[in-house]
Amino acid sequence: MRRLLSAPAPLRMLASLLAPVGDSGWLGNASAFACALVALLGATLGLRPSTPSAERRIAAAALLVGAVAPLLLLQGPGPFGTAAPGLWLFLSGWVLLLWRTLAALSGLSRRGLGALVAPALFGAALLYLWQVVVVGFEVPRVLLPTPAQVGHILATRRDILWPDFQQTFLKAVVAGYAIGCIAGFVVAVVADRVPFLKRGLLPLSGLVSAVPIVGIAPILVMWFGFDWQSKAAVVVVVTFFPMLVNTLAGLAAADAMQRDLMHSYAASYTQTLMKLRLPAALPFVFNALKINSTLALIAAIVAEFFGSPILGLGFRISAEVARLNVDVVWAVIAIAALAGSMFYGLIAAVERACTFWHPSYRT
Secondary structure: OHHHHOOOHHHHHHHHHHOOOOOOOHHHOHHHHHHHHHHHHHHHHOOOOOOHHHHHHHHHHHHHHHHHHHHHHHOOOOOOHHHOHHHHHHHHHHHHHHHHHHHHHOOOOOOOOHHHHHHHHHHHHHHHHHHHHHHHOOOOOOOOOOHHHHHHHHHHOHHHHHHHHHHHHHHHHHHHHHHHHHHHHHHHHHHHHOHHHHHHHHHHHHHHHOOOHHHHHHHHHHHHOOOHHHHHHHHHHHHHHHHHHHHHHHHOOOOHHHHHHHHHOOOOHHHHHHHHHHHHHHHHHHHHHHHHHHHHHHHHHHHHHHOOOOOOHHHHHHHHHHOOOHHHHHHHHHHHHHHHHHHHHHHHHHHHHHOOOOHHHOO
């Protein structure tokens, strides 16, 4: 068995067709068996292609057809799980074929849409494996729903999920993120000009940032009420310190020789700050913005557990968990993850446009 698991993809797929799959087996489902044979043929032909482009095309076709075979098989009569070693052996061969395809795609262009092909394929493969494993082992919905069930919730429960998203992200996160980041940046510039503020603010800011969200959220809810303003206040507290520390580090990153050159030109503090030190601090500032883009969403969702109106992603998670509607909880998690990723990607795109001169972007 160990040798079989170390075999290449075509051998695993061939052996899987001979292994048992429930009561009916592969031959009991003609469509699944045909897709498996086509995937086996594609995996075999892709071992010695004439050109790299032919290898990618053959592997992509074999991946697509091979992905259909387990889905068709799982629609038939069981049992599956441990009673279907042929299914899981075929799936292991499919994963090896996926690995080889991703390795080939990694050599494509790293700019534009070409850079998104491999990550998109990898993400789709993870969702596919999640679907097949959960259905194959008949995992209860209350423990782990399938991606299809989560997608059904996203499509049919927009009447509650969209207002929740507006309450949490478009109000609490955006407002708190903007206030916290701007305040941290301004205070860092002032502290850089006034040394005693730097020595006094950093320890106090570190003390405040070390307080857990679950400790400050109830207090801020009592201060600012149960609506989104209290969640925005929590976001402000969470995002202030990373911006302050990174901006101070960026302002100190300018080279000493460059500072001496500005001084020899009789440049004032403001001129040195605007033309030398702030541009040098931009990578640090954007680093804080990217860190805060995820921290803000987490802080707002956690804060909603400690009091909120009948809206919000955090409220929806706590309410649906109590009702054992785990598929709705996973839908909320998917919304939060997608929103956070898009927010992070937007900031990264702005960073690349503003700091194109930085060595990390040179090719």
